[in-house]
Amino acid sequence: MKGMVTYDMMEAIRNSNEWMGASARAFASYPVWGLVPHPMFKVMSAWGRVTERSFARMVIKPDWNISSVVTEDGRDHVVEEVVEMQRPFGDLLRFRVSGRPEKPRRVLLCAPMSGHYATLLRSTVTSLLPDCEVWVTDWHNARDIPVSEGKFDIEDYTLYLTEFMRHLGPDTHVIAICQPVPLALAATAYLAELEPESQPRTLTLIGGPVDPDAAPTEVTDFGERVTMGQLEHLAIQRVGFKYSGVGRLVYPGLLQLGGFISMNMERHAQAFSDKIVAEAHGDGGERDKHNRFYDEYLSVMDMTAEFYLSTVERIFKDREIARNAFMVDGHEVDIGKITNVAVKIVEGEKDDISAPGQCLAALDLLTGLNDSQKASHLEPGAGHYGIFAGKSWRNNIRPLVMEFMDTHSGNGGSGKRRLTVAASNG
Incomplete structure (x- = not known):
């Protein structure tokens, strides 16, 4: 069926990156590495925490948090x-x-x-x-x-x-x-x-x-350059087997997110690099400016x-x-x-x-x-x-x-x- 394989492939890639981040965080955080204190382990742990959180946010609807x-x-x-x-x-x-x-x-x-x-x-x-x-x-x-x-x-x-x-x-x-x-x-x-x-x-x-x-x-x-046929071929996929809307034709949120990020690639790359460095130095926070912004920015929905x-x-x-x-x-x-x-x-x-x-x-x-x-x-x-x-x-x-x-x-x-x-x- 049109796009269902690529939809599930995108979800598999997202899931794999979340798993790799969690694995790197867990591995680099073992207490035994304290016997050989090398900055590599702190950087690996920091990269893992940032990566796991970022890819997990992509499929989570944020709460309003207005109590x-x-x-x-x-x-x-x-x-x-x-x-x-x-x-x-x-x-x-x-x-x-x-x-x-x-x-x-x-x-x-x-x-x-x-x-x-x-x-x-x-x-x-x-x-x-x-x-x-x-x-x-x-x-x-x-x-x-x-x-x-x-x-x-x-x-x-x-x-x-x-x-x-x-x-x-x-x-x-x-x-x-x-x-x-x-x-x-x-x-x-x-x-x-x-x-x-x-x-x-x-x-x-x-x-x-x-x-x-x-x-x-x-x-x-972009709207002027691309024909409707091209747009439908490039952007539209069917929801995969994991969700209730299986088979529905959608413009996937993950595909949209790629477009959002590509518009300001250098700024986003710098923001994540700075966040990893801050985490490695122990200066990161659960609700710091980076997490508050990207917890919302990375949470996308299909249309x-x-x-x-x-x-x-x-x-x-x-x-x-x-x-x-x-x-x-x-x-x-x-x-x-x-x-x-x-x-x-x-x-x-x-x-x-x-x-x-x-x-x-x-x-x-x-x-x-x-x-x-x-x-x-x-x-x-x-x-x-x-x-x-x-x-x-x-x-x-x-x-x-x-x-x-x-x-x-x-x-x-x-x-x-x-x-x-x-x-x-x-």
Whole structure:
């Protein structure tokens, strides 16, 4: 069967490297080598620890690890993860903060399905929880979804978003980050035309490819160079026998990870070299900066083949969103039908994945909004990750997004008044 052998081969290589790392760590850590203290054994043990951990992380879904949050009363409040809507390909997950009045800001975070789990937004969720009620789209790994559950492409993704928005109601503020930006825009337009009472209050689009041709990057250049036939032949494989999704056509997470690393090979090689040296000197830590970053970065998930291929063909090659010609379930979506949802664009000056201009193109499509309903921000010096999870997000972008939500909550900034009332009742 197409790709099943190569899928299992990749898993076998990953498993073998994890085993070699564990073996080297165990062998070099025997106490007897203390009789012949040679730095070789410390380096071997350090290499083994780093290698074992790195290859093990590739098949582990990270935990959210958000156990509590400090609110305006100065106390720690327990955070509970609650699945409010459970679907085959992704859940609507709520972070419920116990023991505090419910916040008037209701935020839906649309997490990307682009190789990493939704936990990539952990710091984003943590930064919003003190002031907001937060929900997130928690996408599932395609390798764990049986073939009997059917397909999942960008139209299905868009319909999932409309279902989640409908569930949360019209007082919701939607924040879409990276890959789901054009689809969140389409989902909002879909609701604006067919179910206007379900539209969110605001839509914040952060670093996503609404018009990939507006500012070409290495990612968009790749999409232009490769034909769909070549892409399907090179990238698509069938899930092997080890997982519940056996036989499902996917774009494997391990293959994606190879692409991620190749984009910055020298930086990653230096990071692992430095980590091995630190471990050999006894300076490594379980939760040091290296492990915190790579525990998340190396944890990858498979995407369904139809989702990956339809994203490349319809978003990047045919530019259906940019041309306002996107179809969802047989219905042609018109982004100009959005008339009551305020939209804010956020981009990073040094974003090398979704360059400045790609996301900003959304404002030209929003012909149904007046200038007071549209806003944009270009963060100086910020890369892709920084605009939703780094220092730029925490210090500059988050306050601007919160202010934008408040300004467009109800009539003339009623969100600010509601916040004051909620705080006084707390």
